[in-house]
Structures are given as C-alpha cells and as structure tokens.
Amino acid sequence: MTNSNAPETNDGYDINAIQDKWLPVWDELRPFDSGNPTDARPKKYVLDMFPYPSGDLHMGHAEAYALGDVIARYWVQKGYNVMHPIGWDSFGLPAENAAIKRGLDPKGWTYDNIAQQRASMRRYACSFDWDRVLITSDSNYYRWNQWLFLEFYNRGLAYRKNSNVNWCPSCQTVLANEQVVQGLCERCDSLVTKKALTQWYFKVTEYADRLLDDLDTLEGNWPSKVLTMQRNWIGRSYGADVKFEIEGRAEPISVFTTRPDTLFGATFMVVAADSELAAELVAGSDVQVQQEFETYLEKVKQSNDIERLATDRPKTGLDSKRFAINPINGERLPIWISDYVLADYGHGAIMAVPAHDQRDFDFAKAMNLPIRVVVDTGDPSPLESQTPTTGDGVLINSGPLDGLTKAEAIAKATELLTLQGKGKATKNFRLRDWLISRQRYWGTPIPIIHCDSCGEVPVPAQQLPVELPSAAGLDLKPKGTSPLGGATDWVNVSCPKCNKPAKRDTDTMDTFVDSSWYFLRFLSPNSTTEAFDQDLAKQWAPVDQYVGGVTHAILHLLYARFFTKVLHDLGYLDFDEPFTRLLNQGMVLMNGSAMSKSRGNLVRLSDQLDLHGVDAVRLTMAFAGPPEDDIDWADVSPAGSAKFLARAWRCASEVTGEVGADVALGDKNLRRATHSFLRDFPVAIENFKFNVGVAKIMELVNALRKAIDNGPGAADPAVREAAETVAKALSLFAPYTAEDMWAKLGHQPSVALAGLPAADESLLVEDSLTAVVQVDGKLRDKFEVSVTITEDELRELAFGSENVQRAIADREIANVIIRAPKLVNIATKA
Numbered sequence: 001m002t003n004s005n006a007p008e009t010n011d012g013y014d015i016n017a018i019q020d021k022w023l024p025v026w027d028e029l030r031p032f033d034s035g036n037p038t039d040a041r042p043k044k045y046v047l048d049m050f051p052y053p054s055g056d057l058h059m060g061h062a063e064a065y066a067l068g069d070v071i072a073r074y075w076v077q078k079g080y081n082v083m084h085p086i087g088w089d090s091f092g093l094p095a096e097n098a099a100i101k102r103g104l105d106p107k108g109w110t111y112d113n114i115a116q117q118r119a120s121m122r123r124y125a126c127s128f129d130w131d132r133v134l135i136t137s138d139s140n141y142y143r144w145n146q147w148l149f150l151e152f153y154n155r156g157l158a159y160r161k162n163s164n165v166n167w168c169p170s171c172q173t174v175l176a177n178e179q180v181v182q183g184l185c186e187r188c189d190s191l192v193t194k195k196a197l198t199q200w201y202f203k204v205t206e207y208a209d210r211l212l213d214d215l216d217t218l219e220g221n222w223p224s225k226v227l228t229m230q231r232n233w234i235g236r237s238y239g240a241d242v243k244f245e246i247e248g249r250a251e252p253i254s255v256f257t258t259r260p261d262t263l264f265g266a267t268f269m270v271v272a273a274d275s276e277l278a279a280e281l282v283a284g285s286d287v288q289v290q291q292e293f294e295t296y297l298e299k300v301k302q303s304n305d306i307e308r309l310a311t312d313r314p315k316t317g318l319d320s321k322r323f324a325i326n327p328i329n330g331e332r333l334p335i336w337i338s339d340y341v342l343a344d345y346g347h348g349a350i351m352a353v354p355a356h357d358q359r360d361f362d363f364a365k366a367m368n369l370p371i372r373v374v375v376d377t378g379d380p381s382p383l384e385s386q387t388p389t390t391g392d393g394v395l396i397n398s399g400p401l402d403g404l405t406k407a408e409a410i411a412k413a414t415e416l417l418t419l420q421g422k423g424k425a426t427k428n429f430r431l432r433d434w435l436i437s438r439q440r441y442w443g444t445p446i447p448i449i450h451c452d453s454c455g456e457v458p459v460p461a462q463q464l465p466v467e468l469p470s471a472a473g474l475d476l477k478p479k480g481t482s483p484l485g486g487a488t489d490w491v492n493v494s495c496p497k498c499n500k501p502a503k504r505d506t507d508t509m510d511t512f513v514d515s516s517w518y519f520l521r522f523l524s525p526n527s528t529t530e531a532f533d534q535d536l537a538k539q540w541a542p543v544d545q546y547v548g549g550v551t552h553a554i555l556h557l558l559y560a561r562f563f564t565k566v567l568h569d570l571g572y573l574d575f576d577e578p579f580t581r582l583l584n585q586g587m588v589l590m591n592g593s594a595m596s597k598s599r600g601n602l603v604r605l606s607d608q609l610d611l612h613g614v615d616a617v618r619l620t621m622a623f624a625g626p627p628e629d630d631i632d633w634a635d636v637s638p639a640g641s642a643k644f645l646a647r648a649w650r651c652a653s654e655v656t657g658e659v660g661a662d663v664a665l666g667d668k669n670l671r672r673a674t675h676s677f678l679r680d681f682p683v684a685i686e687n688f689k690f691n692v693g694v695a696k697i698m699e700l701v702n703a704l705r706k707a708i709d710n711g712p713g714a715a716d717p718a719v720r721e722a723a724e725t726v727a728k729a730l731s732l733f734a735p736y737t738a739e740d741m742w743a744k745l746g747h748q749p750s751v752a753l754a755g756l757p758a759a760d761e762s763l764l765v766e767d768s769l770t771a772v773v774q775v776d777g778k779l780r781d782k783f784e785v786s787v788t789i790t791e792d793e794l795r796e797l798a799f800g801s802e803n804v805q806r807a808i809a810d811r812e813i814a815n816v817i818i819r820a821p822k823l824v825n826i827a828t829k830a
C-alpha cells in the first residue's frame with residue numbers, strides 16, 4: 001500500500017512501509033489481550049469513552065485515543081495486565097437522523113460506520129483488547145438495559161408520571177434537562193419548549209445526597225472543574241419550608257426559602273405561572289384576572305428556564321388578587337403570578353423579599369410593591385442605592401429576630417416556625433429525576449406491556465430481549481409519537497399476567513442508559529446469562545483510569561455514578577463510584593475554532609495520516625501541550641514530529657554493539673542521561689504531562705546522537721541501552737516507529753511488552769559537586785567540578801587559584817592531601 005502523498009522518506013525512514021510491516025504482526029501477536037485468567041500481572045482498567053459511530057474517526061477521536069493509549073501502554077510497560085477495551089455507543093438520535101436524511105435503515109448505516117471506525121482504530125494502533133468489544137445496539141447488549149430497567153422498576157427506581165417536559169419541536173421528542181443547552185436542543189439547536197406528557201423516569205433524586213457527598217472522595221483524582229460542575233448540577237441548598245395560610249383556601253401553600261431570617265421582609269408572594277397552583281388560585285379570582293392569566297400563560301410557555309431565571313430580564317406578571325398570611329407576623333401579603341418562579345423547583349411558589357433578593361427587587365419595582373429592609377449589612381440601604389443587599393449583617397424590623405446575625409436568625413426563625421408547626425428545616429436539590437423515555441425508533445425498547453385490566457406489566461425476564469422490530473415499513477420521521485407504534489405486529493401482544501390483548505410500550509430509552517454501565521459489560525462482553533460477571537467486577541472494577549471529553553462532565557458521569565450506586569445497593573457491586581481517576585482532554589481546533597464542515601476548517605484525520613503517518617499524528621497530539629488544553633492544529637507541526645521520529649529511528653539503526661553486552665562497561669555520561677530519563681519519564685506520564693514526557697525522549701535522543709557521533713561511538717553498550725530505552729518509551733506515542741527500532745536493535749516484537757525498567761539510582765549521583773581547597777585549615781576557594789575529576793586535575797585547579805596562591809604567599813609547602821572530587825588540603829611550613 002504505497003501512497004502518492006507519502007512523506008519524504010527522511011533518509012530511509014519510510015513510515016508507510018513500517019506501518020504495513022507491523023500491523024499484521026500485531027494482529028497475530030495480540031499484545032494487549034487481558035483475558036487470560038492465569039495472568040499474574042497486577043490488574044489495571046484503563047477506559048476511553050466509547051464513540052458514537054457517526055462517521056469515520058475525526059481529529060477529536062485522534063487526540064482522545066492517542067492520549068488514552070499513552071496511559072494504557074504506559075501501564076503495560078510498567079508490568080500491569082491492562083484491560084483497555086472499546087465499543088460503540090451506537091443507539092441514538094445522531095444515527096437515526098442521519099439515516100432518515102439519507103433514506104437508510106439506521107442499523108445498516110450504524111454498522112457500516114462501526115466497521116469503518118474499527119478499521120481506523122486498528123490502523124491508528126490503539127492498544128485495545130480486540131476480544132473485548134461491545135456495540136450497544138446489539139440485542140445481546142440492550143437486553144441488559146431492559147433487565148436493568150426492570151431491576152430499577154421493581155425497586156421503585158423507574159416510574160411513569162405526567163408532567164411538563166422539555167420538548168424539542170424539531171426532533172419531536174422529549175429531552176432530559178441535561179440535553180437542553182442554554183434553552184436549545186443539544187442535538188439540533190432548536191428552541192426547546194414545554195409539553196405535558198406521561199413519561200418514564202429514573203429516580204436519581206433518591207441518590208442526590210450521595211451523588212453530592214461522594215464527590216469528596218474523588219477530590220484530587222478528578223479535575224476540580226468537573227467536580228464543581230457536578231456539585232452545581234446537583235445543587236443542594238439548605239433552608240426551610242414555610243407554610244402560608246391562603247385566604248379562601250383550606251390548604252396552606254408551602255414555599256422553600258434559603259433565607260427564613262428575612263421572613264419579616266416578605267412583602268408579597270409569587271407563584272409560578274405554569275404551576276397547577278396558579279391555575280387554581282386564578283380560578284378562585286375574578287374574570288378579568290382569569291382572562292389576563294390565560295394570555296400571560298401562553299407567553300410564558302414560549303420561554304425556557306434559563307430566560308426565566310435571568311436577572312437582567314424585565315419582570316412580567318399579574319396580580320392574582322388573592323392573599324396569603326405571613327406565619328411569623330400575621331401580615332397579609334398579595335399573591336402575584338410570574339414566570340421568574342419555576343413550577344418544578346421547591347414548591348413552585350416563593351415568599352418575595354425585595355430588599356434582599358435581586359429578582360424580587362426588580363419585580364417589586366416593576367409592579368410598585370413595597371420594599372422593607374430587614375438585614376442591616378452595613379451597605380447603603382437598598383431603598384436609596386436601588387440595589388438589594390444579600391450579605392451578612394444584623395437583623396432589624398424583625399421582632400424577635402432583631403439584633404441577631406444572619407446565621408443566628410436563620411436558626412431562630414426556623415425554630416419558631418417548627419414550634420408552631422408552620423415550617424421546618426429542609427434541603428432542596430436542583431437535580432431532577434432523569435427522564436429516560438424517547439419517542440424515537442433507534443433505541444432500547446422499554447420492557448413494559450400496558451394492559452387495560454392489569455396496568456403496567458413488566459415483560460417477564462425469560463422473554464428478554466424485547467427486540468427492536470425491523471425498520472422496514474416504519475415511518476421513522478419524527479412526529480411526536482414513537483415510530484414503534486406503527487409496528488402493529490410487534491405492539492400487539494397478550495398480557496403476561498391475564499393473557500388478554502395488551503400493547504407494548506412504544507418508547508425507547510435515552511442512550512445515556514446504555515453508557516451508564518457499559519464499563520461493566522466489558523468484563524464479560526459476550527455473556528448471554530448476565531449483564532456482567534460479578535467476580536470479574538471484583539477483580540477489575542472500578543475503572544482505574546477513565547479518559548474522555550469534558551463535554552460529558554455532567555450528564556454521562558452523573559448517570560454512570562447513579563447506576564453504580566444502585567447496582568452497589570442491589571448487591572451486584574462492592575464499590576459505589578465507577579471511575580477512580582478521570583482525565584478530560586481538550587478539543588482539537590483549527591485556526592481558533594472548533595472544526596466543522598460549515599465553517600470550512602475541517603481537517604480530515606485520514607488525510608493527516610496519509611500525509612504524516614500515524615506515529616507523527618499521535619506524537620503531535622501528545623506533544624502539543626497539557627492534555628486538558630485545546631490543540632490548534634494550525635499551530636502544531638506533525639511534519640516536525642515525523643522528522644524527530646526519523647532521527648530517533650536512525651539512531652537505532654546505527655547501533656552496532658551486541659545485544660546483551662555488559663552495559664556496566666558503557667559510557668558513564670550517557671548511562672546517567674538514560675537513567676535520569678528513566679527516573680523522570682514515569683513521573684511525567686503518571687501526572688498526565690505527556691508533552692513533558694515527549695520532551696524528555698527528545699533530550700535522550702539528542703544525547704544518544706551525540707554519543708554516536710562525537711562520544712564513545714555506536715558500539716558502546718551505553719548507546720544500545722539508550723536506544724532501547726528510547727524505543728520502549730516511544731512505543732507509548734509512536735508504536736510503529738518504536739517497533740521497527742526494536743527490530744533494528746535485534747529484538748523480537750513487541751516493544752510494547754519490553755518493560756520500562758526502574759532507574760539505577762547509583763548512576764544518578766550528581767554530575768557535578770563543589771570541591772573545596774583549604775590552606776592551613778582555612779577555606780580559601782571553591783570550584784564546581786565534575787564527579788569524575790582526577791586527582792591531578794583537582795591539584796592543578798587548586799594551585800591555579802589566585803586566592804590559594806595569595807594564602808600560601810611565599811611559604812614552603814609542607815604537605816598536600818587530595819581527596820578527589822571533593823577536597824584539597826594544603827599545609828605550609830610555619
């Protein structure tokens with residue numbers, strides 16, 4: 001396979017020939033198999049986030065898999081049995097939309113792409129264990145999604161409810177909160193609206209506290225940015241639920257507040273416009289209010305949560321003409337209706353304290369409502385400065401709370417309310433339950449049958465999998481109801497309980513279900529009897545090192561953590577965090593922006609590989625900078641990488657010393673360079689400083705080159721030692737070149753298994769040290785000298801020193817003691 005775009009051969013270094021030579025050898029050798037039960041090496045599980053098969057590999061994959069491979073190959077070199085599997089996250093909208101656009105079956109399209117990606121990964125020399133592969137759209141995978149769903153269902157962790165859900169009018173499907181990005185559909189960028197629908201949920205909120213608290217155990221091993229994002233997403237706030245009696249309503253209304261200390265400053269109440277409560281309050285008000293409300297609600301439905309919560313947005317709303325009673329002082333408060341209060345947070349209603357909350361302040365101003373200051377923070381009064389104060393201070397205008405600090409007043413107010421049965425301390429989460437049903441074809445069918453007599457009936461375990469019917473004859477175009485409804489033969493079944501005619505649930509699962517436990521499936525990817533092998537999970541899991549994009553910092557990681565905790569509680573796992581260590585790599589940009597076809601700055605990986613060779617591209621990815629940073633492909637030099645690789649390769653081809661010659665006889669300086677490399681390189685790699693690791697290899701190659709040309713020469717055993725070390729280290733980044741070097745050095749493949757020895761500490765003593773010269777017991781001079789300095793050289797230095805000569809003056813020398821390399825002691829005759 002010669003290529004017309006082949007890089008310059010760089011003096012005999014022909015990367016295309018090298019690639020063609022070694023790929024089949026590795027296929028034969030399978031150096032990265034991890035399945036041998038008698039393998040005595042310690043275990044390590046390194047996992048790269050698996051890709052969507054939405055086309056061939058691109059530059060982003062090239063970066064991610066190059067970096068993940070450095071880690072996996074490093075631990076192999078360090079003597080570990082590394083499990084490094086790969087699979088495809090192959091269900092989901094991207095495949096389905098692409099298939100619809102091209103008029104193809106999502107299945108054919110998906111599996112073609114998988115074949116292409118698999119071939120590219122092989123060419124890219126990823127150190128995957130090719131016996132551990134999974135594809136989530138295989139029924140032998142998704143049947144376990146169904147099994148897990150039923151496990152959850154039986155424990156009350158999967159349930160159906162009707163509520164206002166995020167709806168993408170273009171994808172014609174519901175979206176999880178996490179899939180709404182700044183109010184837009186994550187997939188197609190359409191404005192997301194709300195729709196009342198009955199949907200399936202996983203009860204993530206039951207795990208909210210643990211999902212939050214256990215983040216502390218990941219501190220230091222996960223990027224702190226990701227921990228912060230998870231914490232904010234879960235969003236626990238402590239505060240109080242406070243009950244307000246409502247005039248003309250039997251039941252009081254509860255509000256959630258983080259500031260019960262400000263109860264005396266509440267001057268009105270606000271109810272979310274799209275809540276049932278608002279509709280009910282309005283129904284009990286006058287006709288004019290009812291008409292205004294209807295118009296207002298229509299408008300509110302057009303906007304999303306982000307807009308609604310924005311502080312800089314002009315406030316809108318209407319007076320319900322109903323009244324609430326403040327439980328702390330019996331004050332009568334008007335109830336307003338607005339969209340800045342969300343229906344599904346807290347209780348969908350708030351007590352408004354305009355003096356100490358920005359949005360309440362803006363609303364009070366807009367609607368001309370009273371403002372009462374109750375905390376003196378030392379800042380100018382909100383009434384004068386037109387800015388609410390939110391800080392700590394001393395309570396005023398607050399009866400029994402007067403004189404207390406904010407914290408004291410929060411405690412006291414909560415206590416008073418509790419005593420009177422009008423409130424209690426509580427906490428609230430931003431996290432919502434996970435909406436998992438989708439009205440789309442290409443996903444895991446939900447294993448539930450709906451029967452008119454029995455209601456929801458789980459599909460019996462022995463009837464799993466519920467296979468996805470063929471797409472032939474189905475209209476896959478989004479239309480608001482699942483395309484599976486059209487598969488009448490499939491839908492109509494008899495009820496497993498009563499045998500009467502019943503219907504299958506036609507929704508499919510969110511693909512985040514698939515990726516929430518796939519890391520466990522890799523332990524026994526082909527098992528037809530269980531989702532994963534529990535004994536193997538004990539041995540291998542959790543994942544020691546997870547590598548992937550920061551785009552999955554919230555939802556995927558949160559869901560995988562949730563699944564792990566549930567499986568732990570169900571007794572299937574003996575750990576409850578899935579990923580011990582996490583590395584997020586940055587993005588690959590071109591001229592400052594993300595690559596995209598429409599922007600015209602797309603760089604094709606296959607072109608880069610043809611142009612520079614696999615190794616140069618991989619090395620460039622690792623050398624570009626810290627892995628968390630973005631790489632601008634316009635700023636890096638794969639051609640420079642190729643040149644360096646050629647230089648390293650030539651060194652190996654020039655080595656003439658015998659394999660197995662006694663290295664102790666080799667050149668000391670070069671040996672020291674090799675062993676300080678062996679000391680520093682692992683530190684760099686284990687701290688994800690891959691660019692530093694590459695720089696260290698470059699230094700060693702320089703030393704090696706110098707030793708061959710102007711030093712002890714190509715036959716010196718230290719030269720062989722250095723060249724072999726370069727090949728081993730380089731195998732992490734440039735596996736083809738490294739393998740070829742290894743062969744040139746007279747070894748059998750594979751260099752990947754050669755092992756990186758520990759540094760020989762005895763060779764690492766300082767290169768130079770300070771020698772001192774004493775004359776008659778007094779220190780007269782100091783020199784930086786080489787540790788290998790001879791006695792004669794040291795004598796010459798000492799007697800050449802002006803300071804020493806002055807100290808001796810014209811006296812006669814009685815005695816000279818020289819202890820190279822440290823000391824010269826001169827005694828004169830008195």
Ligand code: ANZ
Pocket residue numbers: 237256257258259262272340341342343344345346347348349350351352353356357428
């Ligand atoms: C009175 C108050 C006074 C508040 C004050 C804040 C400052 P976090 O921290 O995000 O949990 N709130 C409660 N439910 C809401 C809803 N459904 N939609 C919009 N806002 C809501 O925020 C809790 C605070 O957000 C609560 O405390 C409430 O306003 C408001 F000086 O109550 B506060």
Ligand code: ZN
Pocket residue numbers: 451452453454455457495496497498499500502
């Ligand atoms: Zn039935």
